[in-house]
Amino acid sequence: xxxxxxxxxxxxxxxxxxxxxxxxxxxxxxxxxxxxxxxxxxxxxxxxxxxxxxxxxxxxxxxxxxxxxxxxxxxxxxxxxxxxxxxxxxxxxxxxxxxxxxxxxxxxxxxxxxxxxxxxxxxxxxxxxxxxxxxxxxxxxxxxxxxxxxxxxxxxxxxxxxxxxxxxxxxxxxxxxxxxxxxxxxxx
Amino acid sequence: xxxxxxxxxxxxxxxxxxxxxxxxxxxxxxxxxxxxxxxxxxxxxxxxxxxxxxxxxxxxxxxxxxxxxxxxxxxxxxxxxxxxxxxxxxxxxxxxxxxxxxxxxxxxxxxxxxxxxxxxxxxxxxxxxxxxxxxxxxxxxxxxxxxxxxxxxxxxxxxxxxxxxxxxxxxxxxxxxxxxxxxxxxxxxxxxxx
Numbered sequence: 556x557x558x559x560x561x562x563x564x565x566x567x568x569x570x571x572x573x574x575x576x577x578x579x580x581x582x583x584x585x586x587x588x589x590x591x592x593x594x595x596x597x598x599x600x601x602x603x604x605x606x607x608x609x610x611x612x613x614x615x616x617x618x619x620x621x622x623x624x625x626x627x628x629x630x631x632x633x634x635x636x637x638x639x640x641x642x643x644x645x646x647x648x649x650x651x652x653x654x655x656x657x658x659x660x661x662x663x664x665x666x667x668x669x670x671x672x673x674x675x676x677x678x679x680x681x682x683x684x685x686x687x688x689x690x691x692x693x694x695x696x697x698x699x700x701x702x703x704x705x706x707x708x709x710x711x712x713x714x715x716x717x718x719x720x721x722x723x724x725x726x727x728x729x730x731x732x733x734x735x736x737x738x739x740x741x742x743x
Numbered sequence: 744x745x746x747x748x749x750x751x752x753x754x755x756x757x758x759x760x761x762x763x764x765x766x767x768x769x770x771x772x773x774x775x776x777x778x779x780x781x782x783x784x785x786x787x788x789x790x791x792x793x794x795x796x797x798x799x800x801x802x803x804x805x806x807x808x809x810x811x812x813x814x815x816x817x818x819x820x821x822x823x824x825x826x827x828x829x830x831x832x833x834x835x836x837x838x839x840x841x842x843x844x845x846x847x848x849x850x851x852x853x854x855x856x857x858x859x860x861x862x863x864x865x866x867x868x869x870x871x872x873x874x875x876x877x878x879x880x881x882x883x884x885x886x887x888x889x890x891x892x893x894x895x896x897x898x899x900x901x902x903x904x905x906x907x908x909x910x911x912x913x914x915x916x917x918x919x920x921x922x923x924x925x926x927x928x929x930x931x932x933x934x935x936x937x
Contacts, residue, residue, distance in 0.1 A: 683932040686766055686923055691779025691787070694879035698773055699933050700923055705887060706935050707773070709880045716880030719935060720887050727935075730880040740934045 641684035645674050648687055652695075663692050665712025669734050670695040673710055676737055708740075715740070749852050751839035754794040755864055757893060758807035759919065760814070761829040761911045768911055770831065771923040772890035778868045778882040787882065789866040793854055794835065796862035800897055803833050806860050808901035813858065822907045829910050832898040832919060840892035847871045848881050850889075896920065 649671050652662045670687075674697075677684065685697035685708065697708040704721040709730075716730030717740065732740070749755075757775060764774045778787035790810065797803050811830040820826040842852050848870045857863040868885055870878045896919035904910045911918045 677934055680934075682934050686771075686773075688766055688771075688774055689777065691777070691781075693780070693875060694882070696773070696883055698923060701933065705773075706933060707883050707887060708934070709876070709883045711876050711879050714876035716876045716883070717935070718880060718884045718887060720884075723891060725884060725888075728880065728884060730877040731874050732876070737934070 635681065638678070638681065638684055642674060642678040645684060645687060646671065649674065649695075652689075661692060662689055662695065663712060666693060666695050666710055669713055669715075670697070670710045672734055673697070673708070673715070673737065710734075748854050749793060749838050749842075749864065750795075751837070751842070753838040754835050755838050755841060755852065756792040756794055756797070756803045756833040756835050758790065758792065758803070758810055758833050759831045759896060760807070760811055761831055763828075764831075765911065765918075766923065768915055768918055769921045769923075770896065770911075770919045772893075773887060773923060775834065775890045775893060776866075776886040778886060781870075781878075785869065785871075787868045787870075789868075790857070791841075791852070791864035791866050792833070792860075793862045793864050796854075800833075800899075802862070803897075804830070804899040804901075806862065807833060807899065808903070809858065809860065811901065812903070822903065823909060825909075827907075827909065829904055829907075830899065830901050831910075831912055832896045834893040834896050836889075836893040841866065841889060843885070843888060845881075847877070848885060850885065 649667055652667050653664060674684075683699060685699050688696040688698060693711055695710045697710065699706040702721075704719065704726075707718045707720075709716040709718070713734055714730070715732040715734060715737070717728065717732075718725060719727040759770055759775070761770075763777060764770050766774055776789055778789065781787050792803050792806050794803070797806060807830040811828045814828040815821075815824075818824075818826050818828070820828065838852055841850060843850050848868060851865075851867045851869070853865045853867065854861075855863060855865045857865065868882065870881045872878045872881065898912055898916075898919050900910055900912055908914065915921075
């Protein structure tokens with residue numbers, strides 16, 4: 556068995572197995588790197604049933620398609636419940652704003668309505684929920700702080716504007732973006 | 744920059760009043776200035792204190808307590824009322840860092856003595872734009888910029904509030920320093936590209 560060359564099998568194709576030379580193949584070395592822990596596991600399993608496991612070499616590799624790199628969005632699904640809870644709170648805050656005065660001024664219904672649309676869309680896309688603030692009666696501010704960078708989305712009736720600041724400088728700003736063009740913000 | 748009798752090197756103080764300068768129960772940089780409804784000439788006004796005329800912290804606190812009292816009188820908000828305003832302290836900056844201007848905006852500082860307080864400053868933001876979205880976005884940007892130049896809060900509880908359990912500093916002594924919750928997730932979880 557120690558002289559048998561390993562075979563690679565690609566499960567998603569019918570003509571994709573072939574032998575490789577353990578000593579000369581870069582692919583073999585790459586496999587050893589990528590799958591060393593798997594090989595070690597196999598050796599450990601063999602060691603449990605034979606005293607001479609070191610004589611064995613892998614006979615067969617099964618190489619699956621690479622797993623997609625975990626994206627931030629998917630990693631954040633771990634916090635999905637927290638996000639949902641926060642979005643529920645935000646929706647409640649906006650509902651209150653329709654009827655309640657803050658800082659002596661009633662926030663304009665159009666701004667509240669637009670903010671509700673934005674919040675619902677962000678929630679649907681599983682994006683990080685913002686903190687809410689207000690500018691008098693005409694706008695609602697959505698704020699995210701990531702490290703040293705502040706992202707402020709200013710929502711007025713039917714339109715969006717944003718400011719990105721870091722280290723005392725404005726990095727990006729834009730305004731008068733129709734709420735229907737949320738993707739202009741480069742939503743991922 | 745309009746200096747009037749205010750010198751660029753003067754220190755000015757910004758009083759922190761609950762709930763205006765707060766998000767929920769926490770004071771945040773971003774809520775330090777909330778340039779609200781503009782007047783007929785398109786200018787939004789906020790208040791400050793010229794420290795040269797109120798050099799002791801106690802004097803600034805007295806002015807801050809007076810502002811809250813005035814607002815509570817207007818709102819008929821007795822101690823314990825959910826509508827009550829609370830003075831919580833102040834933060835300082837240098838005048839020239841506050842009196843900023845840009846292509847479409849300008850911040851002017853004017854010593855106006857409002858409310859009989861000689862040290863009272865009007866902090867006026869003028870924005871030139873016909874677009875509501877642009878005006879609001881500029882207000883947001885200016886508020887963020889100004890918050891960056893103000894130092895840490897000097898906390899205070901007014902005498903009239905000392906037995907009021909609703910005072911933010913009574914329920915959370917760290918409420919002036921905690922700040923906006925920092926988001927620890929990755930860039931791509933935000934609705935903005937890199």
